[in-house]
Amino acid sequence: MSVFxxxxxxxxxxxxxxxxxxxxxxxxxKGKTYAIMGKSGTGKTTLLxxxxxxxxxxxxxxxxNDINISxxxxxxxRSNHVGVIFQSLNLLPHLTALENVELSMDISDIKIKNKKExxxxxLAKVGLxxxxxxxxxxxxxxxxxxxxxxxxxxxxxxxxxLADEPTGNLDAVNExxxxxxxxxxxxxxxKCVIIVTHSDNISNEVDNVYDLENITKxxx
Amino acid sequence: MYIIKNxxxxxxxxxxxxxxxxxxxxxxxxxxxxxxSIKNAANEVKQSYLDSYNVTAQLSLDRGALRNAANxxxxxxxxxxxxxxxxxNVQNVSAENIMTYGVSEYVKSYLLSIQTNMNSTTLTxxxxxxxxxxxxxxxxxxxxxxSNVSSGDFKVIGYKSLDSMTQFIDSVYKVTTGSMFDIDxxxxxxxxxxxxxxxxxxxxxxxFVLNNPNAATEVYTFTVTGIYEDTSTDSExxxxxxxxxxxxxxxxxxxxxxxxxxxVEDTKLSIQTDATFNLVNANVVDVFTxxxxxxxxxxxYTVNTNLESFNQSIAPLENLSxxxxxxxxxxxxIGGSILVILNMLNIRERKYEIGVLRAIGMKxxxxxxxxxIELLMVTSISIILGGVIGSVSSVPIANYMLQSEISxxxxxxxxxxxxxxxxxxxxxxxxxxxxxxxxxxxxSDVDYVDKINAVVDVKILLQLGLIGLILTIxxxxxxxxxxxxxxPLKILSNRT
Numbered sequence: 001m002s003v004f005x006x007x008x009x010x011x012x013x014x015x016x017x018x019x020x021x022x023x024x025x026x027x028x029x030k031g032k033t034y035a036i037m038g039k040s041g042t043g044k045t046t047l048l049x050x051x052x053x054x055x056x057x058x059x060x061x062x063x064x065n066d067i068n069i070s071x072x073x074x075x076x077x078r079s080n081h082v083g084v085i086f087q088s089l090n091l092l093p094h095l096t097a098l099e100n101v102e103l104s105m106d107i108s109d110i111k112i113k114n115k116k117e118x119x120x121x122x123l124a125k126v127g128l129x130x131x132x133x134x135x136x137x138x139x140x141x142x143x144x145x146x147x148x149x150x151x152x153x154x155x156x157x158x159x160x161x162l163a164d165e166p167t168g169n170l171d172a173v174n175e176x177x178x179x180x181x182x183x184x185x186x187x188x189x190x191k192c193v194i195i196v197t198h199s200d201n202i203s204n205e206v207d208n209v210y211d212l213e214n215i216t217k218x219x220x
Numbered sequence: 221m222y223i224i225k226n227x228x229x230x231x232x233x234x235x236x237x238x239x240x241x242x243x244x245x246x247x248x249x250x251x252x253x254x255x256x257s258i259k260n261a262a263n264e265v266k267q268s269y270l271d272s273y274n275v276t277a278q279l280s281l282d283r284g285a286l287r288n289a290a291n292x293x294x295x296x297x298x299x300x301x302x303x304x305x306x307x308x309n310v311q312n313v314s315a316e317n318i319m320t321y322g323v324s325e326y327v328k329s330y331l332l333s334i335q336t337n338m339n340s341t342t343l344t345x346x347x348x349x350x351x352x353x354x355x356x357x358x359x360x361x362x363x364x365x366x367s368n369v370s371s372g373d374f375k376v377i378g379y380k381s382l383d384s385m386t387q388f389i390d391s392v393y394k395v396t397t398g399s400m401f402d403i404d405x406x407x408x409x410x411x412x413x414x415x416x417x418x419x420x421x422x423x424x425x426x427x428f429v430l431n432n433p434n435a436a437t438e439v440y441t442f443t444v445t446g447i448y449e450d451t452s453t454d455s456e457x458x459x460x461x462x463x464x465x466x467x468x469x470x471x472x473x474x475x476x477x478x479x480x481x482x483x484v485e486d487t488k489l490s491i492q493t494d495a496t497f498n499l500v501n502a503n504v505v506d507v508f509t510x511x512x513x514x515x516x517x518x519x520x521y522t523v524n525t526n527l528e529s530f531n532q533s534i535a536p537l538e539n540l541s542x543x544x545x546x547x548x549x550x551x552x553x554i555g556g557s558i559l560v561i562l563n564m565l566n567i568r569e570r571k572y573e574i575g576v577l578r579a580i581g582m583k584x585x586x587x588x589x590x591x592x593i594e595l596l597m598v599t600s601i602s603i604i605l606g607g608v609i610g611s612v613s614s615v616p617i618a619n620y621m622l623q624s625e626i627s628x629x630x631x632x633x634x635x636x637x638x639x640x641x642x643x644x645x646x647x648x649x650x651x652x653x654x655x656x657x658x659x660x661x662x663x664s665d666v667d668y669v670d671k672i673n674a675v676v677d678v679k680i681l682l683q684l685g686l687i688g689l690i691l692t693i694x695x696x697x698x699x700x701x702x703x704x705x706x707x708p709l710k711i712l713s714n715r716t
Contacts, residue, residue: 054579054709079581090576090712094233106222107582152580 003159003192004028004051009060011046016058020046024060026210030159033186033193035203038212044196045087047212048164051194052084053077064160079108083153085163089145091137097123097148098133101155108156122151126181143174150181160192161185167199179205223586227593237569241562241595242602245691248555249606249684250613253676255548256683257614258621261674262541266534270502273530277497277508279313282522289520313521315380315475318495321512326504331496332380334474336489337372338430338440345373346415346464372433376410376467378474379403384496385468391451393463398424398446406472411446415464422447430467434487440477442467502527536625537672543621552687556694563595563695567702574703575711584703591699595692603688610684611676618674626670 004027011021020043028034038044049055051062053074062069069077078084091100101119105112112118123133126147137145146166153161163182167175179202185191186207195202203209231238315334322330379385382403387393397417401409412422422428422444432438450463474491481489499508502525509523531538567574577587 049709054707075581075583077581078579084579086579086712088712090572090579092573092576094230094573099229103222103226104580106226107577107580107586 001029002027003030003065004194005061005063005066006047006051007061007063009047009050009062010058011043011050011055012058021050021057021212024212028160028192028194030192031186031190032208033182033206034195035206035209036194036196036212037198037203037209040198042212044212045164048084048162048194048196051160052082052162054084076109079104080110080156081158082160082162083156083158085146085149085153085161085166087164087168089149091145091148091152093136093138096134096136097128097140097144097151100137100148101133101152104152105155110156119151119155122155123148125154126151127177142169143171143177146170146174146178147181150178154185158191160194163193163195165197166195167197167202172201175199175201223590224593227590227597230590230594231597237566238594238598241559241566242598242605244555244558244562245599245602245688246606246609248551248559248691249603249688250609251551251555252548252687253607253610253680253684254614254617254674255544255551256680257610257674257676258544258618258672259541259548260677260680261618261672262537262544265672266537266541269534270530273502275499275502275505275525275527275530277499277505277523277525279495279512279517279521280524282520285522286520313493313495313517315471315491315493315495317516318493320515321517322495322497324508324511326500326508326511328498328500329383330498331384331386331494332471333377333384333494334471334478335375335377335492335494336474336478337433338374338376338489339372339433339436340374340428340430341436342429343374343416343420346413346419374430374465374467376430376469376474376477378469378471380471387450387452388448393448393450395446395448398444401445401470403470404472405470406476408440408442408469408473408477409445410442410467410469410473411448412444412467413464414447414449416467417444417447432481432487432489434489435481435484438481438484438487442469499525502530536622536629536670539625539629540618540622540672543625552691556691559691559695560698564698567591567699571702571706571711574706575708578708579712588696588700588703591703592692592696595696596689599688599692603684607676607681607684614674614676618672622670622672 006024006026009021009024010019012019020041024047036044036047046055050057051069053069053072056070064072064077064081072081091097092103095103098116098119101122102115105115105119120130120133123129128144128147128151132140132144137148140148146169150161150163150166161182166182167178170178182193182195183205186193193206195206197203315332318330318332321327322332380403382400383389385393385400388395388400395411396414398411400411417423420428424444424446426444427441428444429439429441431440448468452463478489478491481487497508499505505523505525505527512521512523513519574587577590578584
């Protein structure tokens with residue numbers, strides 16, 4: 001059963017002059033990894049923004065568990081149901097890695113007794129120990145920051161993880177490690193992981209690839 | 221709860237920005253604290269001075285109104301118009317009127333005396349006196365609007381109460397031989413001056429006869445109960461001051477004389493009424509005046525008070541209070557503007573943070589709350605610091621400023637005095653007393669309020685807190701507009 005469904009989705013810029021998404025129809029299931037691919041300007045990040053509720057489509061629907069996300073409170077949707085890993089990570093630089101994760105849990109209404117312990121667990125899950133957890137994010141490497149961003153989304157246990165170019169700034173080793181995390185999340189934790197990427201390495205690792213350029217779906 | 225925790229982290233990790241905001245608020249709070257304490261203390265001193273100040277009211281003829289009425293009168297145009305007759309038709313204020321006016325919730329007490337001039341065939345007056353009245357206020361004779369006192373060698377004054385005998389209360393006159401008469405007596409008991417007693421060899425128990433200047437056969441016998449000395453001037457001057465030929469008696473005695481005299485219209489004694497009302501406080505002057513009008517006081521009379529002297533005394537205080545208010549407004553405007561600008565820059569700097577918080581699902585009002593709490597924390601600490609600095613410095617600053625204000629006032633008065641030829645030397649009380657100032661209506665011997673206790677109390681602290689809250693709200697309003705206007709996607713996409 002699909003957790004996420006995109007129906008007849010259209011989006012344009014400049015008051016309809018520049019159509020970037022034209023009649024998109026995709027489905028996403030739990031326990032699987034997806035890659036949305038396409039050249040620059042084909043609307044990958046726009047699609048991710050629409051799916052994360054940061055923007056609204058010009059026409060068409062995005063359904064989360066068969067409910068149009070426009071009917072769900074946008075804050076509740078973003079803080080509980082989907083986890084977004086932004087291309088620029090969007091971590092708060094004045095906070096430590098641990099505090100970034102804790103803040104995310106605070107914002108969501110997740111009921112966890114010991115939030116700090118849970119946050120450390122999430123950070124450990126992505127391979128960051130307590131020493132790194134207590135450092136300010138600005139003092140972390142790109143790969144470590146990427147993991148903090150992933151841990152942040154995992155902290156409130158969303159069904160869907162949306163990641164925008166999550167390995168764009170990482171070397172091959174880190175890219176592999178991050179991808180392994182995503183795959184584990186899908187297989188072990190039954191998450192639906194949707195990755196917007198240029199990387200063929202990633203497209204080779206995921207279960208499904210949607211190519212926005214050709215509007216085709218390739219199922220492995 | 222996490223908002224407060226987050227706000228605290230944000231403050232402690234952006235020290236420079238918050239210290240800068242804090243310093244500005246401390247300056248604003250200190251200045252506001254001092255200004256508020258000065259204003260508060262000035263108002264308190266003014267009120268307490270006003271409460272303890274004996275506000276007196278006296279009635280006097282409004283000569284301007286009379287002149288205007290005479291000029292616009294129908295009869296004024298006729299050849300037979302007699303200004304004196306017109307004036308005499310103005311209803312006079314009698315002693316009975318004064319007693320009616322004195323029964324009022326606005327009057328603590330009233331002083332009443334009447335006087336007339338009489339002659340004597342048995343008494344010799346002390347010298348060719350300069351006949352003066354006790355003050356320059358116009359007096360009303362009992363027959364009409366214009367004083368038409370019979371000329372006579374001796375001024376006979378009848379007092380309604382001992383309180384009315386202000387010269388004795390003020391120690392200007394002192395009974396040196398005998399004693400004061402019983403104020404309720406009606407048998408022409410009197411006290412006379414030392415000079416008059418010596419001139420006529422009168423002693424306590426002596427009697428003498430006075431007569432109506434308009435009817436020599438109308439005589440009244442007085443008995444001396446005491447002899448007083450005028451201590452206000454040297455003996456040589458008192459010969460000419462008019463006080464030497466005064467005969468002081470009771471209101472009842474003199475009123476009986478006047479009543480007897482009134483039986484013959486053409487020769488009746490004219491009488492002057494002198495009254496002073498001690499009002500309960502300065503705020504009742506207007507209502508008391510209105511009450512007098514309803515009780516029948518003619519529109520040609522005005523009610524004069526001694527509030528001008530009061531106003532002069534508190535003038536430096538008023539100026540200081542007004543300066544404090546202006547200063548407070550300026551400080552708040554400038555401080556508020558700087559805070560708004562700083563907060564705008566702060567918001568621009570933290571635009572990304574707002575975008576992230578919104579993108580990860582933090583509600584708009586919570587983001588705003590965090591910013592407001594941050595500002596409130598910085599403001600609270602700064603207001604407390606400002607309050608402490610202000611409370612330590614407010615008293616000396618307030619008194620220093622008050623002294624400067626008094627010096628300015630004195631210098632100004634001194635200059636005015638010089639212009640009138642008074643040649644007053646600032647700080648020389650003797651010269652001040654003798655200056656020409658008073659002759660021109662300026663009171664040169666003003667007893668200024670020269671000290672205020674501008675302490676910071678709970679009221680001021682509450683006002684400071686309110687100022688802090690208002691500053692926070694005003695400067696937060698920028699955050700409010702920004703946070704409600706921008707979407708997280710817009711903020712984040714502008715950054716990337």
